[in-house]
Amino acid sequence: MQENYELVQKGFRILHPLMAGYIGREFNRVYHDNWWQEVLDTLSDQLRDLPDHGDYSTLVDSLDIANCLRLIDRKWREVFSSKLSTDYRTWSKELMGVRNKMAHIGQQDIDQSYAERALDTMALLCAAFDADGAEEIRDLYRTLRYGSAAGSAAVTENVAPVKTGKKSSNTAGVLEYNVGEGHTLPSWRDIMQPHPDVAEGRYQTAEFAADLAQVSRGEGAFEYRDPVEFFARTYITEGMSGLLVKSLQRIAGKGGEPVIQLKTAFGGGKTHSMLALYHLVKGGASVDKIPSLKPILEKAGLDTLPKANVAVLVGTALDPNKKKNPANLPGYTVNTIWGEMAYQLVTSAGRPDLYAMIREADRHGVSPGSETLKNLLNECGPCLILMDELVAYAKKLYGVDGLPAGSYDNFITFIQEITEAARASENSIVVASIPESTIEIGGDAGKTALETIEHTFGRMEAIWKPVAANEGFEVVRRRLFLDCKDEATRDAVCTAFSRMYQENPSDFPMEAREVEYRNRMISCYPIHPEVFDRLYDDWATLERFQRTRGVLRLMAAVIHELWMANDAGAMIMPGSIPLDMPNVRDELVRHLPDTWNSIIDHEVDGKNSIPYQKDKANPRYGRKLAARRVARTIMLGSAPTSRDQAVRGLEASRIRLGVVQPGESIADFNDALNTLHGSLSYLYNNPSGSRYWYDTRPTLRKTAEDRASQQTLADVDAEIESRLKKIRKENPFTGIHICPYSSLDVPDEQAVRLVILRTGDCYNLKSKKTTPAETTVNDILYNRGTAPRIFKNMLAFVAPDENQLESLRAEVRRFIAWTSIMSDKDDLNLDGNQIRETQSNLNRSNDTVELRLKETYRWLLVPYIDQFGDMKTIQWEISDISGGTESIVTKAAKKMQQSEQIITNWAPALLQMSLDDLLWKDSDNIQVKKLWEYLSTYCYLPRLANYSVLEDTIRRGVASDEFFALAAGYVNNRYVDLKFNTNVLSINSSDLLVKANVAMKQIVAEKQEKASAQAAGDIFGSATYHESQNNEGAVQSKGDEGSLSANTDTDAAASVPVNKHFYMTAKLDNTRVNRDVQNYLQEIIQHLMAVDGSQVELKLDVDVVAPNGIPASTVRTVSENCRTLKIEDFGFDD
Secondary structure (H helix, E strand, O other): OOHHHHHHHHHHHHHHHHHHHHHHHHHHHHHHHHHHHHHHHHOHHHHHHOOOOOOHHHHHHOOOHHHHHHHHHHOHHHHHOOOOOHHHHHHHHHHHHHHHHHHOOOOOOOOHHHHHHHHHHHHHHHOOOOHHHHHHHHHHHHHHHHOOOOOHHHOOOOOOOOOOOOOOOOOOOOOOOOOOHHHOOOOHHHOOOEOHHHHOOOOOHHHHOOOHHHHHOOOOOHHHHOHHHHHHOOOOOHHHHHHHHHHHHHHOOOOOOOEEEEEEOOOOOHHHHHHHHHHHHHOOOOOOOOHHHHHHHHHHOOOOOOOOEEEEEEHHHOOOOOOEOOOOOOOOOEOOHHHHHHHHHHHHHOOHHHHHHOHHHHHHOOOOOHHHHHHHHHHHOOEEEEEEOHHHHHHHHOOOOOOOOOOHHHHHHHHHHHHHHHHHOOOOEEEEEEEOOHHHHOOHHHHHHHHHHHHHHOOOOEEEOOOOHHHHHHHHHHHHEOOOOOHHHHHHHHHHHHHHHHHOOOOOOHHHHOHHHHHHHHHHOOEOHHHHHHHHHOHHHOHHHOHHHHHHHHHHHHHHHHHHOOOOOOOEOHHHOOOOOHHHHHHHHOOOOOHHHHHHHHHOOOOOOHHHHHHHHOHHHHOOOHHHHHHHHHHHHHOOOOOOOOOOOEEHHHHHHOOOOOOOOHHHHHHHHHHHHOOOOOEEEOOOOOEEEEOOOOOHHHHHHHHHHOOOHHHHHHHHHHHHOOOOOOOOOOEEEEOOOOHHHOOOOOOOEEEEOOOOOOEOOOOOOOOHHHHHHHHHHHEEOOEEOOOHHHEEEEEEEHHHHHHHHHHHHHHHHHHHHHHOOOOOOOOHHHHHHHHHHHHHHHHHHHHHHHHHEEEEEEEEOOOOOOOOOOEEEEEEOOOOOOOHHHHHHHHHHHOOOOEOOOOHHHHHHHHHHHHOOOOOEEEHHHHHHHHHHOOOOOOEOOHHHHHHHHHHHHOOOOOEEEEOEEEOOEEEOOEOOOOOOOOOOOOEEEEHHHHHHHHHHHHHHHHHHHHHHHHHOOOOHHHHHHHHHHHHHHHHHHHHHHHHHHHHHHHOOOOOOOOOOOOOOOOOHHHHHHHHHHHHHHHHHOOOOOOOOOOOOOOOOOOOOOOHHHHHHHHHHHHHOOOOOOOOOO
């Protein structure tokens, strides 16, 4: 199908006869009866199909389209330049290229964009000689581009389907599923389509800024140049309607206003309104094709559109430094703005001779006077003078002399005179735009010019405000979207939203539940009213946002991205705006300080943002983009606000209004909001937690994060160790040794001690390499300083987990940071709310550190030897003691007791088993002291908590006849004071444990000896009784005496304390003082300090002899330091 080709050919068929007739008339005007010969001479290389003579009609008809275009180009200077601008020559050359391509296209079709350009150029060229023909060609253009000669107003779908992206998480963050009950609500994309240029992203942001000068020259976007398409995309506001009605009445001679001033903020529609007026009276508009104009005509009391000659004066397009010599105004030079106005009016009226009325005034740069201007307007009338960017033009003249355009004062005089002339004229009108924005006004020159122009116009103008705030949404919707395809479905979607608001009254603003709000949704569809409220209420306060123009630019970028990404949302909401897409973000942040870029990157949208990470981590958020949609909504509602405002941010109900769609869980978005508030560094909320906003100043959380990042590892580990050192000793451990710097810090004694390692000595269960913890515990277990450790079975260790250590350190950094913020609260100028927030965060961080500390120190390492395996190798039993709220020591103790790694109550049977299996295989006895040394030393033996456990076990074992006996010694092959199956009050370390069978053997032997002795005594009888009695009594007495004496001495010795005082004097090595002091403390003084009731007093005796004397500065320094250190006894002498 060659559809595009056929439309272009139709365009040529319309253009051809009209252009041929125009060429014939112009050649006849210049060459009179010899015109055809000039044609033949010009086309001497194309004579094959041209007749030598004939009547006028035959000759004109013989000119084909190619020869017509050649004649315009070849005879440009002689025939056409006096009436046409050079643009027309350019267009004719372009069409020659199109004609040649069409002649050799074959069976292929041409691209749509090429066809659009060709038809547009034909219409521009045809407008020079036939307005109706140009409109016919524009019909073809609209049919090609929009599918209807009536333009986009008559269609609801694009002619060619707009290509979209594949549904992918890599595209803009959009919903990929329909919302509503059962996901049945259709996407806005299925109900209303954007204009093709918006959908495809072919629009230029400059297109939303109408350029009156461009349109008057036939340049710029087709949507602005074509009256039909212009009004199809233009919502005629109340202000614009009033402007058009009064202007048409004035031009038609039925009253109206002769001078109208348009005044509004930057981007408020001033130029757009003037452009509408331009199209109405220029002659290209047809009421039949533009239904929206009928109410205007009715209000004006007119049946048809009046025509007027138009002069367009745009200050930014005029150069006061340059003169102008128009080819279609031969013999004249244009210098001034009044010369430019006259030039446009006389050429439009077809009466260039009238320019002579202001020729001298233009040449001398002096305003021609109101009377002359009135006469000019009446001669060319009716006239429409459109003045835009006057302040910009005035600034070019201000303070500069000698310009061709005249002086600033003469320009101001002209403004006054043209307004007077318009009022005095028959039916001419002046419409001028005056800026309100300081951006448009500029510096001092602009302010001065504005005041003067306002004063001048203020004498006799009517002021119209083109766009009211409540009309902006319709302006935007009409410009960006085609008409609705399915109004019933659109209404159903809006009803679903309204029902959701009514069913959840506490979650949404009160206004959203009203019927009026539903009507607003229908009017704004597919854009949610909350988007317009935020843009017009908040963003419009920024001068650079340009109000309606700013909204158009932003929403065009948003709609393009959502369309290409296949957004499935029911409406376009604040939470739908994909701020991760560069063109959308650029449109938004271009009005804000540069610092907002990084905030959006990290805290609002994009794959590096925290909301994106929250969505990805939480399935409840991820599919509905909950965190990102909430962040976008807050950003849209808070970025333009100022810290000086008494009330800032969006209410939580409005955040939900901008995010939640029917069928979605409101709770998920509330949860996402709370999650973000706890995670973001630039997201604030008020004390009541009801309003949220972003700010470029970091929150206290951000300040804490920054300070946390500056904490050194040494400071962090010092804080951890200080917390560990607050841990107190608990049973059954005799001692707790926290973060020892070396093995020398852990005593080698016969009591079970728990060693809590330093943070650097971490353990990793899955590591294949030797961990720092393993290296450290082996060093401590085998050594104490440079000496070997003896009592290895008295130690157990707790090590931090390598994987959780960083989490602990991170929280400690935060704790230190919050602590510093609280300390600096005055310097930081924190208010009451911020102080409470700091204290709350400090308490929370402290609790988290304590919890993580217990979770990090989770590995219990206990040495053991497998007595059934390698008896020479010490192995490690490693247990996980994480979990619970108890202290590290408590958890370690419980774990060791449960696993019998430490014994507080030992059964005599177990002791006997150890003795039988290992300790007295080759002996009948073992000394208690030696047994305790074995138990303290060898890791294959049970680990008793302390010596008392062993004593208790022995005591209970001796009281039974099953296990072992206890003896005070072994002399002459006999056990002295042997006790067996009897209660024992005290046990000495020098006592011996005796095997039960050996003890029994001795006891039986002793009983037998005693029995024999008694039998012998009976045989001697009573004869010897008295002698024996006397002798025995003497020995017993002696024995008793001696025994008494001995006992008395022993008791006396025991009751009198000995070794009650210790003293020591040692000379220290001046080069190794610290080492010597450390050795004395650990090897000597530490043992003495452990004696009950001991009072230890350490003194430092310093004696310095300086033969040459001590310098005065040193005397002063030493004396000051001594006093600072509270040393009372010091001095210097000779």
